[in-house]
Amino acid sequence: MNQKILETLEFKRITDQIATYAQTALGQQTIQQLQPSSDFQTVAQAIAESDDGATIYRLKGGIPLNTLENIGPHIKRLKIGAMLNGKELADISRLLRTTSAIHRFFEDLQADAIELTQAYGIADELTLLPQLSQRLRQSVDEAGGIQDEASTALRGIRSGIRQLSDQIRSKMDGYTRGNQAKYLSEPVVTIRDDRFVIPVRSEYRSHFGGVIHDQSTSGQTVYVEPQSVMDLNNRLRQLQIEESQEIQRILAELSEALMPYLTEITNNGQVLAHLDFINAKARFAHEIKATKPILSPDNQVNLKQARHPLIAPDKIVPNDIYIGQDFQCIVVTGPNTGGKTITLKTLGLLQLMAQSGLFIPAEEESQVGVFSDISADIGDEQSIEQNLSTFSAHMENIIHILQHVDDHSLVLLDELGAGTDPQEGASLAIAILDYLGNVGSYVVASTHYPELKVYGYERPQTINASMEFDVATLQPTYRLMIGVPGRSNAFDISARLGMPESIVASAKNLLNEESQDLNNMISDLESQRKAAETEYLDLSQQLKQAQQLHDDLSKAYHDFFVERENQENKAKEKANAIVAKAQEKADKIISQLRAMKLSGASNVKEDQLIAANTSLKNLVQEPTLKQNKVLRREKKRQALKPGDEVKVTSYGTQGTLLKQVNAHEWQVQMGILKMNIATDQLQKVNAPDKKEPVRQFATVSSSGSHVSPQLDLRGERYDAAMADLDQYIDGALLAGYQQVTIVHGKGTGAIRKGVQDYLKNNRRIKKFNYAPASAGGDGATIAVLQ
Structure with missing residues (x-):
């Protein structure tokens, strides 16, 4: 990316603002070196980091980084064998502590399952050095001072220094109090040349003996070290020298301890700077209400409500700017101070920001391209080079642009062709736009020339645009209108300001017919646009209200059916509980009736007992399933008709439909029995290819029962075998058998297991077991009835 565009669009002001949010010196340096990229993958990765x-x-208020100095110079000094001072060691200690804190922070983010695409990988590059960090923290304080815990020797020396200092001060305090104080300029103890002294009046300089270390500017006070404390001061000075030597030894030792880890420490500093850079970009984006741009591989730009980031939010007018899909050249016309230049700068600066991996001040889902180069000729007479005319300076800049453009370049041209004869300037502007169009560059050019309005209509991939002007208020609205060319408002403005109508009319007559027609056309277009915009806003509001009403009704509809199903299921559960109790009582009654029948005390028919028991079972309600189209189609396919083979679920056997008795019952032929069965107890089954012989062991007639004491299920399908077993047990109970034999064979064991499970769950079975070896072994089961 050429550097001139960065200066023209004031990109450095953006990086300066971002740098204020950085916490580390290296992070600030990284931001100041930020440059747009023309590589799609590089830009995509940088935007992902910003995201x-x-x-x-x-979610967390940002990455919790501390203020960190640039340790690069410290590392260089270590590499040449230099010893670091306390402040430099404190900087490295702070960096290592921050490394540990940031590592824990990202571990917590992962534990919270926060999805990030780039930051986790960056944080993984940090190297923890806990032992080295602990040693530095123990030895050096935040300000770079060496702490007592740095070594046992230093702790002992400093303890001796404190004791001697206390002794000296105690002796010196004797001179500042009582009779001795009258010889002093002031009753204080101070230090000169690292030795404790007292301020003595000049005339009494010999009174305390000792050594004079200094005197005041006036000469009336001398600073005397009394003879009585000289020995203590000598000893104190010796300990101070030892302290200094021990500190130097510790600094050298700590510097030496860093040597094996210079690469890791340097890398940690760079990683923290990178994270600081990402954090600063996020804070800046939040401050200017920026959003994540979508990258277009085809360089289709669609900025929604784009704002210039360097203009105060209360003064900027957002605009929709789009190029690259239906057209690659926009010709913007309109009055001076109408916002053309700011619009061009907004497009260019937002592209630079996006290609630098920054969020942009625009609405969500805004789209940007990745251009190989962005060039601009923007400026006025105040900003053009002093030694050239306005036109010459513009042309020199444009020539340079034309020499470097390609089909992936974005070119911004402000007041193209201005500064020379209007006819020649318009012709030159058209020629320049034609050249850029042939190259395939993306171009946005502003101009005053009416000829370029016609150019915008006639040239392919080119469209007119203008900056709106409110004639009623005589003020620009700064709104960009793509698709509508700008028109001259000189006549309207003059008339509103009080220009005589005759003069305005005369001026209009002097305007050639072609220009007049063009202005009228533009006026009509603008009126139609405003009407369409008003209608669009009204329809959008109506659509929003209709959508809200639709959503509310859909939710209410859904809630209604959910509640209805819940209430139905609750009612059915309650009914089932009642039916269960009734079923239990009915079972007792039927047991009593059977007992009476077996004893000969009653002549109750068995089919009447089964029908009564079935009626009670039919009272049980199943919870309703939500209906859908699939279920409705299946229900229609399963519609019953005479002659259909059906399974009677209440008996567990199959039969043939004879006729429909009423809306809720069918007459069914089951063996020799004809019974009326409720429709919901019938399931349609596919008719078998060959009818199997009907078993007669469970046939019940009014004249008596003919049930064998043995049931043979070998060779039957599982479902048919289970249905036969259920019917057989009912018949055996009615026949009054105490014990029956079910022959199921060994085979795969499926029917044998089914028989065992059925008998286990039938409460009318007292007990059951496999037959003796002589009677079939585990190929048959003997059941005892109760």
Whole structure:
């Protein structure tokens, strides 16, 4: 990316603002060196990093980095064998502590399952050095001072220094109090040349003996070290020298301890700077209300409500700017101070920001391209080089641009062709736009020339645009209108300001017919646009209200059916509980009736007992399933008709439909029995290819029962075998058998297991077991009835 565009669009002001949010010196340096990229993958990765930073800022308030100095110079000094001072060691200690804190922070983010695409990988590059960090923290304080815990020797020396200092002060305090104080300029103890002294009046300089270390500017006070404390001061000075030597030894030792880890420490500093850079981008984006841009591989730009980031939010007018899909050249016309230049700068600066991996001040889902180069000729007479005319300076800049453009370049041209004869300037502007169009560059050019309005209509991949002007208020609205060319408002403005109508009319007559028609056309287009915009806003509001009403009704509809099903299921559960109790009582009654029948005390028919028992079972309600189209189609396919083979679920056997008795019952032929069965107890089954012989062992007639004491299920399908077993047990109970034999064979064991499970769950079976070896072994089961 050429550097001139960065200066023209004031990109450095953006990086300066971002740098204020950085916590580390190296992070600030990284931001100041930020440059747009023309590589799609590089830009995509940088934007993904910014997105991670925005996510962390939104959920956690940002990455908790501390203020860190640039340790690069410290590392260089270590590499040449120099010894670091306390302040430099404190900087490295702070960096290592921050490394540990940031590592824990990202571990917590992962534990919270926060999704990030880039930041976790960056944080994984940090190297923890806990032992080295602990040693530095123990030895050096935040300000770079060496702490007592740095070594046992230093702790002992400093303890001796404190004791001697206390003794000296105690002796010196004797001179500042009582009779001795009258010889002093003031009753204080101070230090000169690292030795304790007292301020003595000049005339009494010999009174205390000792050594004079200094005197005041006036000469009336001398600073005397009394003879009585000289020995203590000598000893104190010796300990101070030892302290200094021990500190130097500790500094050298700590510097030596860092040597094996210079690469890791340097890398940690760079990783923290990178994270600081990401964090600063996120904080800046939050401050200017920026959003994540979508990258277009085809360089289709669609900025929604784009704002210039360097203009105060209360003064800027957002605009929709789009190029690259239906057209690659926009010709913007309109009055001076109408916002054309700011619009061009907004497009260019937001592209630079996006290609630098930054969020942009625009609405969500805004789209940007990745251009190989962005060039601009923007400026006025005040900003053009002093030694050239306005036109010459513009042309020199444009020539340079034309020499470097390609089909992936974005070119911004402000007041193209201005500064020379209007006819020549318009012709030159058209020629320049034609050249850029042939190259395939993306171009946005502003101009005053009416000829370029016609150019915008006639040239392919080119469209007119203008900056709106409110004739009623005589003020620009700064709104960009793509698709509508700008028109001259000189006549309207003059008339509103009080220009005589005759003069305005005369001026209009002097305007050639072609220009007049063009202005009228533009006026009509603008009126139609405003009407369409008003209608669009009204329809949008109506659509929003209709959508809200639709959503509310859909929710209410859903809630209604859910509640209805819940209430139905609750009612059915309650009914089932009642039916269960009734079923239990009915079972007792039927047992009593059977007992009476067996004893000969009653002549109750068995089919009447089964029908009564079935009626009670039919009272049980199943919870309703939500209906859908699939279920409705299946229900229609399963519709019953005479002659259909059906399974009677209440008996567990199959039969043939004879006729429909009423809306809720069918007459069914089951063996020799004809019974009326409720429709919901019938399941349609596919008719078998060959009818199997009907078993007669469970046939019940009014004249008596003919049930064998043995049931043979060998060779039957599982479902048919279980249905036969259920019917057989009912018949055996009615026949009054105490014991029956079920022959199921060994085979795969499926029917044998089914028989065992059935008998286990039938409460009318007292007990059951396999037959003796002589009677079939585990190929048959003997059941005892009760």
